[in-house]
Amino acid sequence: MIDLVIFDCDGVLIDTERHCWTADAALLTAAGIAISEEEVARRFTGISFKDMYRALEAEHGITLPKGFHETVDAAIRAACVAAGPNLAVAGVADAIARIRQAKCVASSSNPAWLERYLGQVGLWSVFAPNVFSAVEVTRGKPAPDLFLHAARKMGVAPERCLVIEDSVPGVTGATAAGMRVLGFTQTAWDPKTHGPRLIEAGAVATFDDMRVLPALVREADLS
CATH class of the missing domain: 3.40.50.1000 (HAD superfamily/HAD-like)
Structure with a gap:
């Protein structure tokens, strides 16, 4: 029952996932962690941003710039707002x-x-x-x-x-x-x-x- x-x-x-994949792939690549939307989707759907960034920093030996999460978050939010009720x-x-x-x-x-x-x-x-x-x-x-x-x-x-x-x-x-x-x-x-x-x-x-x-x-x- x-x-x-x-x-x-x-x-x-x-x-929302597609907006996350797009923003993360573009901004991570620009920050020196080359990654495709498909890899973001395949590896990190369902995982928190904090855990994803921690894993990628460790893999690539890179520390993402201060405020990176906030930059990604702003891009995702803008895309989500633009979608409206859809x-x-x-x-x-x-x-x-x-x-x-x-x-x-x-x-x-x-x-x-x-x-x-x-x-x-x-x-x-x-x-x-x-x-x-x-x-x-x-x-x-x-x-x-x-x-x-x-x-x-x-x-x-x-x-x-x-x-x-x-x-x-x-x-x-x-x-x-x-x-x-x-x-x-x-x-x-x-x-x-x-x-x-x-x-x-x-x-x-x-x-x-x-x-x-x-x-x-x-x-x-x-x-």
Whole structure:
């Protein structure tokens, strides 16, 4: 039985990932860390910016300039604002409305980001105050901490939670938390190759269209 559906945010509720890939690849390359959008997408989707920059600095022996994160953040935010309500993943608002279980968000993004962009697409009021950020736990994804934190806050046992994730770190963390996971592939760099990666990480199934999500949740609830 499923009592709680936990949604990741970026790449599941809002289609921000492509803006992140573009800004990071361009600005990292300009700073001396040559990297493509595809590599950023493949390696770091679902990982916090802090952890990504730390890993790349170590690999390349480069210290990124002071204020680098703020520069990238400004570029991403400008692109997201320009998208307006179209920043929402297609069909997600209707899918959420058709799910009868309790719902919350568990995201690697910071609280200000979550409120700003979920608000932009009309979803903040749907989830708040049940929006949980990785800043609230010691370890972010792929550790299970954030998912377990969300379940505790919502008063639901992990085995009665269903997680909707688009990243390997997210699927890994939710699976480690003892939760079932559906992998969403529509916003991936290459949806066809991303699905098998999510299954390998522990997703019980994948899907690429939010219109089918309510049926998938009902199916999980009966299994």
